[in-house]
Amino acid sequence: MTIVVEKLLDLYSQIHLIRRIEEKIAEEYHQQTMRCPVHLSIGQEAVAVGVSAHLNSNDRVYSNHRAHAHYLALNANLESLIAELHGLENGCCGGRGGSMHLIDLEKGFAGSTPIVGATVPIAMGAAFAFKQQKRSHIAVSYLGDGCFEEGVVYESLNFAALHRLPILFVLENNQYSVYTRLKQRQPEGRSISKLAAAMGVSVLHGDGNCIDDVYGLAAQAIAQIRAGKGPYFIELDTYRWPEHCGPSDDDHLGYRPQGELAAWKARCPLQYAKTLLVQAGVALNHIQQLEQKNSKKIESAWVKALNGLTPNPKKAAEGVYV
Amino acid sequence: MSDIVIEQQTLNYIDAIREGISEAMQADETIFVIGEGVPDPKAIFGSTQGLRQQFGEHRVLDMPLSENAMTGMCIGASLNGLKPLLIHQRIDFSLLSADQLINQAAKWHYLFHQAVPLVVRMIIGKGWGQGPQHSQALWGLYAQVPGLKIFLPATANDAKQMMKAALNDPNPVLFIEHRWLHHTESLIEDNEATINELSKAMVLRQGDAATIVASSYMVHEALNAAQACAQFGMEIEVIDLRVGHEFDYATIAASVNKTKNLIVADLHPMHLSPGHAIISQLMQNGIQLQTPPRLVAQPNHPVPTSWYLAENSYQAAEAIAEAIAQSQNLTALQLKKILAALSQPPRTDVPNRSFCGPF
Ligand SMILES: Cc1ncc(C[n+]2csc(CCOP(=O)(O)OP(=O)(O)O)c2C)c(N)n1
Numbered sequence: 161m162t163i164v165v166e167k168l169l170d171l172y173s174q175i176h177l178i179r180r181i182e183e184k185i186a187e188e189y190h191q192q193t194m195r196c197p198v199h200l201s202i203g204q205e206a207v208a209v210g211v212s213a214h215l216n217s218n219d220r221v222y223s224n225h226r227a228h229a230h231y232l233a234l235n236a237n238l239e240s241l242i243a244e245l246h247g248l249e250n251g252c253c254g255g256r257g258g259s260m261h262l263i264d265l266e267k268g269f270a271g272s273t274p275i276v277g278a279t280v281p282i283a284m285g286a287a288f289a290f291k292q293q294k295r296s297h298i299a300v301s302y303l304g305d306g307c308f309e310e311g312v313v314y315e316s317l318n319f320a321a322l323h324r325l326p327i328l329f330v331l332e333n334n335q336y337s338v339y340t341r342l343k344q345r346q347p348e349g350r351s352i353s354k355l356a357a358a359m360g361v362s363v364l365h366g367d368g369n370c371i372d373d374v375y376g377l378a379a380q381a382i383a384q385i386r387a388g389k390g391p392y393f394i395e396l397d398t399y400r401w402p403e404h405c406g407p408s409d410d411d412h413l414g415y416r417p418q419g420e421l422a423a424w425k426a427r428c429p430l431q432y433a434k435t436l437l438v439q440a441g442v443a444l445n446h447i448q449q450l451e452q453k454n455s456k457k458i459e460s461a462w463v464k465a466l467n468g469l470t471p472n473p474k475k476a477a478e479g480v481y482v
Numbered sequence: 483m484s485d486i487v488i489e490q491q492t493l494n495y496i497d498a499i500r501e502g503i504s505e506a507m508q509a510d511e512t513i514f515v516i517g518e519g520v521p522d523p524k525a526i527f528g529s530t531q532g533l534r535q536q537f538g539e540h541r542v543l544d545m546p547l548s549e550n551a552m553t554g555m556c557i558g559a560s561l562n563g564l565k566p567l568l569i570h571q572r573i574d575f576s577l578l579s580a581d582q583l584i585n586q587a588a589k590w591h592y593l594f595h596q597a598v599p600l601v602v603r604m605i606i607g608k609g610w611g612q613g614p615q616h617s618q619a620l621w622g623l624y625a626q627v628p629g630l631k632i633f634l635p636a637t638a639n640d641a642k643q644m645m646k647a648a649l650n651d652p653n654p655v656l657f658i659e660h661r662w663l664h665h666t667e668s669l670i671e672d673n674e675a676t677i678n679e680l681s682k683a684m685v686l687r688q689g690d691a692a693t694i695v696a697s698s699y700m701v702h703e704a705l706n707a708a709q710a711c712a713q714f715g716m717e718i719e720v721i722d723l724r725v726g727h728e729f730d731y732a733t734i735a736a737s738v739n740k741t742k743n744l745i746v747a748d749l750h751p752m753h754l755s756p757g758h759a760i761i762s763q764l765m766q767n768g769i770q771l772q773t774p775p776r777l778v779a780q781p782n783h784p785v786p787t788s789w790y791l792a793e794n795s796y797q798a799a800e801a802i803a804e805a806i807a808q809s810q811n812l813t814a815l816q817l818k819k820i821l822a823a824l825s826q827p828p829r830t831d832v833p834n835r836s837f838c839g840p841f
Pocket of ligand 1: 225226274275276277303304305306307308334336337338400404518547549575578
């Protein structure tokens with residue numbers, strides 16, 4: 161799909177912003193001030209960016225342990241994310257959650273939690289509420305290929321199909337659950353999206369590293385969902401560059417075939433988006449300006465976030481009940 | 483078996499578990515190990531390292547992220563000639579297994595007189611920013627269920643012996659580890675202890691001033707507090723419960739009858755902590771104490787991720803020492819000296835200086 165240049169600039173800028181934030185987190189992580197597990201999105205940024213471009217703040221997006229890109233692609237509060245990672249009061253959960261538990265309702269990011277599969281039916285519940293109340297919003301559920309092995313996913317697809325719920329399932333197929341390859345967990349040659357299709361939801365499959373592909377598929381799916389055509393499921397192929405959890409590379413562990421990571425790095429979603437811009441005639445110095453703007457944005461959000469107060473441990477008991 | 487003299491060795495908890503699994507698998511070829519990441523490079527914190535090479539792919543398996551179905555599968559396999567060891571890297575993930583464990587495994591023999599020899603390892607992940615969904619203790623939940631055995635090894639030796647005993651037991655056994663035990667070491671005594679012997683509470687330290695009853699990681703916090711008190715001439719008895727599905731009442735009662743002071747230390751939130759059951763049993767039997775019994779447990783809220791917020795979520799040696807001080811009518815100054823004598827990690831959310839994330 162061809163995308164108008166202004167839009168493409170936006171999309172590129174978002175991919176770039178997410179990449180740089182994740183890199184910054186990785187750089188700073190060894191200082192032990194971000195005292196929580198982090199699952200970085202480097203290599204997978206285009207998925208969330210292409211999907212979020214078609215959402216508005218009344219939609220409800222639910223996610224998992226690897227949520228930074230999903231959150232940031234909705235233009236959710238950057239400072240609150242950084243503060244949350246640092247366990248500070250100005251974090252999006254006031255420090256209670258850390259990287260694996262994010263929220264920014266104002267932007268439609270309705271919550272991410274790390275028990276694999278847990279938010280899939282919760283997202284579906286949001287869609288059920290929208291349908292019951294004849295509201296026009298949609299729900300989005302991000303899940304991984306590993307998550308697709310949890311029974312609750314099938315139960316959710318079934319119910320979503322049965323009730324023709326306004327929900328988009330976005331499956332990021334990065335081929336790994338932690339250090340275990342897809343073929344060690346699911347029968348080789350079976351297609352995830354075909355299986356989802358058999359459950360009765362409409363299915364699309366595309367290249368998660370190509371922003372134009374993601375953007376186009378998401379546009380199609382979301383338009384159909386909004387038109388009352390029931391649930392959609394998009395499978396997007398992509399790849400995680402860093403280790404499953406933490407700031408480093410882990411290729412030395414040998415669980416990925418040699419050369420696989422390098423091959424995927426050659427298919428960098430950021431570089432791909434940049435090439436599209438150049439092909440569309442955007443000048444390199446214009447792109448550079450965008451990048452510099454992002455870097456400044458990150459620096460200033462980082463400083464502001466770290467100016468936040470440390471939460472008072474006495475407050476840890478608050479909020480267990482409403 | 484030839485009677486060669488086995489040299490006594492010291493192992494850490496992880497190596498002890500691995501040895502326990504390996505020896506059990508050598509002795510019983512129906513045992514298989516399954517879990518997310520079992521044969522991966524990190525090998526469940528190292529505890530399954532090398533098992534695949536030793537026993538082959540068919541006995542050492544990875545699994546899909548399907549905890550519920552895999553638990554049912556293990557029950558079915560155990561009913562039909564195999565002995566599964568299922569592993570959850572966090573006890574929190576075992577909640578997806580809970581229906582199969584609580585409704586099926588725990589009831590099967592009661593209903594059908596068919597044994598379910600199944601072992602499930604569950605790791606309590608508390609510490610270093612693990613947050614609300616990766617840090618719960620939860621064993622008390624399972625201990626509420628007749629039909630499940632709950633092993634809570636606090637030392638490397640117990641970890642090894644209990645693993646072997648669990649894999650030799652005809653019942654569903656939940657083998658519950660606290661991650662902070664993994665680096666601890668102890669002398670290994672391979673005496674083929676039976677499950678009944680291993681279910682007896684163990685007096686780890688003798689004393690006359692007060693009794694601390696603890697389990698799992700809290701045993702080490704209790705020992706820490708007791709050692710600090712000993713520097714000031716106070717001998718505290720420390721009892722390791724070792725199992726959670728029953729309490730060795732006789733051992734606890736004998737100790738409390740001697741010391742007349744009782745402190746129970748537990749990893750659960752205060753509300754309905756299993757510690758209450760120990761205190762209640764003693765009280766119902768009319769045991770007389772000099773001072774009210776005290777329960778050191780965790781606050782009644784989830785463990786927040788932020789280490790600033792989580793400060794009070796790690797009630798440990800310090801709180802135990804305070805409870806001892808109350809039972810002994812110590813002055814504030816005396817307590818202060820004891821607290822200064824505790825061996826303390828740099829922050830409450832880690833067991834020692836070298837412990838850190840990300841997982
Ligand atoms: C129920 C449950 N089981 C296991 C885990 C541990 N775990 C966290 S992330 C993860 C891998 C998930 O893989 P996938 O869904 O493909 O997402 P990815 O990490 O590749 O983004 C696992 C096994 C968990 N958090 N919850």
